[in-house]
Amino acid sequence: MNYSKHNITGVTSDGRHFIVNPLSGNADILDPAWMDDFTSGRWKHKDDYAAKGYIVDPAVEAVRYEKAYREFIASRANDEVQLFFVPWYACNFACTYCYQDQYTNPSQTLSTGVVDAFFNYVENNFAGRKKYITIFGGEPLLDGPAARASIGGIIDRAKTAELDIAVVTNGYTLSSYVPLLSGARLREVQVTLDGMRETHDARRPLKNGGSSFDRVVAGIDDALAAGMTVNLRVVVDAENIGELPALAQFAKDRGWTALKHFKTQLGRNYELHHCQSERSKLFSRLSLYSRLAEMIPDNPVILDFHKPAFSIAKFLFENGELPQPLFDSCPACKTEWAFDYTGTIYSCTANVGKKGEELGTFFPDVTHDAAAIAHWQQRDVTSIDACGNCALQLACGGGCGAVAENSSGSINSPDCRPVDKLIGLGLATYFHKAE
Template sequence: MQVSANTVTFSVALPDGALPPEYLDESGKVSVLANAVAGTMDIVSRAEVTALERLRAGASVAEDSTTLAGLRDRGYVFDDPVVEDANYRGVVDGYFEAIKEAPFQFMFIPSFVCNLACPYCFEGELTRKSPRMTEEMIDAAFDSIPMIQELHENSGPPYITLFGGEPLLDTAPQRESIEQILSRAYDRGYPVTAITNGVALDAYVPMLLEYGCEEVQVSLDGTPEVHDTRRVFRNGKPTFKLIEHSIDVAAAAGLRVLIRVLVDLDSVGQMPEFAEFALAKGWIDNPKIRLFYGFTKQTSFLYVTPDHPPEKREKMVRGDVKPSLQEAFYRMLRDNPLVDRMLEPDPARIRAAVLEGDRVRPNLQGCSAGTSVVAFDPNGKVYGCPETVGRPQHACGDYFPGFRYSGGYREPWRHRHVDTVEMCRECNVKLFCGGGGCPIKAWAASGGDFNTCYCPKVSTIKTRVESELAYLLPMALQRRQSRTASGSPEKGMGTWDQMTTVGSFPWMT
């Protein structure tokens, strides 16, 4: 009997009295086991943790046989290495076979120009002046779609995303380019989405509906007081009211609207007020509207080239979301259930497992840009990540005036995953982080090698999961207590005694 290499132990601080003393370690925390191959996650007792660690250390575990049998049933411990390896290969290989038939996103950038001057924009100076896609370029981009899918061994349905700059600029030349893209997508039966700042979305709604656009994404950075200090026109004029109006027009017309809320230390305290606003607007309960969030982050890594000195590369790549922001975010959420209802945060991708009894889903790639995203820019170049557009060192080919695919750059990136990055192979949290971190950051930091690792330290990955568990588990415990008190049956669950034979919550049924 052995401990699975994919079994991870998380240590989580919960409120006093949340669980009986036998679940608390010496520091007063509870232990949560998770195995993304087995799909399991369980709160375990101190005795179960001790038995697991004794087995991991190679000690005699005869007296622990009953306990370990329960852990084996949940996939944390195994008897047969061949079966264990087959289960792992089934998860990893099965994922990469599945994405060959998954939808493939083709992003069209008719121009880099944007009418806003957001301080955190990753395209920066590109948005001031730009060429515009011609009709010939648009035709060439559509013609290259089957070739790119063949190179990616992808047979999934293509879909088109309008991207920028700002794709929905309300100017005659831009409207002409957008209609050309929409009409060609419509003729081919390709679904269309759009990512827009939203200030002129209302003017485009009739055109988008005419050509079957399915959804649009817009951004609001919280309340007007916060939003209008940064998502502003180049002359400094505010945009909140214009975007609010566009959201209402689009949703009323039948478009699905995704509202992205960027959160940072300046805006996190305004989230409760914004949630009250969204509730009053009817956005939270509107089936055509979904609100989600992202953290602002630095983007200097996009400017790195392999010939930068190592110390400069490291400095430019370092830094992402500060721990203090995540801590402030969770503090705010605990005091404001409406914000949780609005955003349903899930940075570690475990929310459904904890709250709904779903299985833990392995994260085998940190970003879909590696396999199923391509962007066409107005210079005739092809990019594999929308954040890298306009930076020639990250172009993976051309679509105009002729088609060229840079296999030397793109192929190592496309095939990069938890088994190809050496540092990830022996890491037992790799299935929670996607393996190796952002591939562009890894490429930049290493001087041009995709099969290297640039990720937060293992302790940071574990902290991310533990922070979300500390937030979600009290909610899960409270729900179960409420159901027990009301006599309501727990779908797919046994009694409390049955649940505690292997741990408190057998999430996977």
């Protein structure tokens, strides 16, 4: 018997040892005697360790791994596909960290021919798959009759095709769009609020420098009052993380956090395609989660607003079991695709509109770069050499292909996630030490 290749061990931020094995599905916080015995290799409790898959016959583990991989691929084939559609890249905001601000896509209006071609493409190429459409930008909910007519047209086509939609918006015009969106098969509206008024406005001003905070807050209020699911996103870096407790309290005082149809996400501000902002402001994944773990005990209101995942720690806490092994964390060209008003097909939101990342067209003709698509589709921890011997692989999933490509030039390279450290932070946050 050997130690499993998939044991993730570490120390929680409050000093307890732990072991997690995503392949066998077991996890334990270890007492010191257990830890000493386990690491000694002399194994007084060998049967216990074997029963949990922490020590294994390597040949048996290899078979278990292959089986789990086949199950992952088969299950993903039934997962819902998220199809992003960009009706334009124009935007009424000038966010300090926008990754699209250097894109030079032609500003042409969305034609009904493109919308028709998009829905035909979806019908033909995703027949039999569960799917929904996310309207993305730029800013999709621009003011003015032309933009409203275009968004209304997409909503109508989606209804005819019996497809749900979601909308990603900066929220500035959301109130005025509520009547139009109320007629949609709307799954959710994602809105970004980066802090209280001064902070939010400094990061997410209007193009002319004007304030956006009050309009975004009113949009969230109105959308929630109309029964829409609002997914509030906070893009976090060192500049605004200190405001998270105040924002959480604000959301609580406004009654948002008590609503079942109010959701939140924290987005890490990071460098994607070019230097978006001062590097010193950006958090690594680990420094962001470390800071959150530090802040939560003194500011428990943060957890009313958002419960950070800390890799698989929150899932374990909420479900009492580990998630299925994660052979791939990048949905590009598998359960995510992106399309824009020029008729071009891309792998995902990180690449939509980016020169050199085109994978084909759906208008005026349907074309595919089959080799490039296949390259995205084969990316997972079994195809990235560096992941093969990594104990973290089934909790990490190889990270983001676009980030990997930006740092190494190849999508088939790792975007490492410090999941052992994240789990340590999460176990301390959610599984409190016995007093």
